[in-house]
Amino acid sequence: MQQLNLFTESVPVLPITYYPNFLSQELANELYQHCLKLEWQQNQIRMLGKTMPVPRLECIYGDAGCDYLYSNSVFLKPLTWTEALQVMRDRITALTGYKFRIVIGNQYRSGQDSIGWHSDNEPSMGSNPAIASVSLGSCRKFQIKPRDGKPTDFWLEHGSLLIMHPGCQSTHLHQVPKTNKVVSTRINLTFRPHTGAGR
Ligand SMILES: O=C(O)CCC(=O)C(=O)O
Numbered sequence: 001m002q003q004l005n006l007f008t009e010s011v012p013v014l015p016i017t018y019y020p021n022f023l024s025q026e027l028a029n030e031l032y033q034h035c036l037k038l039e040w041q042q043n044q045i046r047m048l049g050k051t052m053p054v055p056r057l058e059c060i061y062g063d064a065g066c067d068y069l070y071s072n073s074v075f076l077k078p079l080t081w082t083e084a085l086q087v088m089r090d091r092i093t094a095l096t097g098y099k100f101r102i103v104i105g106n107q108y109r110s111g112q113d114s115i116g117w118h119s120d121n122e123p124s125m126g127s128n129p130a131i132a133s134v135s136l137g138s139c140r141k142f143q144i145k146p147r148d149g150k151p152t153d154f155w156l157e158h159g160s161l162l163i164m165h166p167g168c169q170s171t172h173l174h175q176v177p178k179t180n181k182v183v184s185t186r187i188n189l190t191f192r193p194h195t196g197a198g199r
């Protein structure tokens, strides 16, 4: 008898979960205002023998000793958790079961601020980290693709949560590309694990 196989050509599942309404609009607005007052700085990155400013502002909060080095050139030393960031961390852990020791903030001041294709595989996070990403403010396009595949686009909304599950960083790359559309500030918080063993 002829069989219709529904599975062979099905779309591969991405190793992420998206919660568009993780925070109420009221809570998202409050957290956005809190985050605007965090200690933002524009770091310098060394790439292909050149030093250039990172195309966004960054901040880091977390447990003492959980220093973070990425791209072999940007060194981030965590400030003590604020209460609001700690509450958020605990809420995400209650929802997902994943534990976090640091949060890195990105502030995209305009459409010209961005983060290029990368995976977050710094050894200080241990192997196969789960990363939780909260978006606040303007909506920006987030793209994710298998290392040798085509990108899928998501629009990360104010108050949303995106979880990148363990394994995602080894199989997939992601980015927030520049855009010529007029967009105002977006803040993104990525909650991450840390082995606590220096960088
Ligand atoms: O802004 C975002 O949504 C992604 C940020 C990100 O990929 C990172 O900080 O590693």
Ligand SMILES: [Fe+2]
Residues within 6 Å of the ligand: 118, 119, 120, 174
């Ligand atoms: Fe990332």
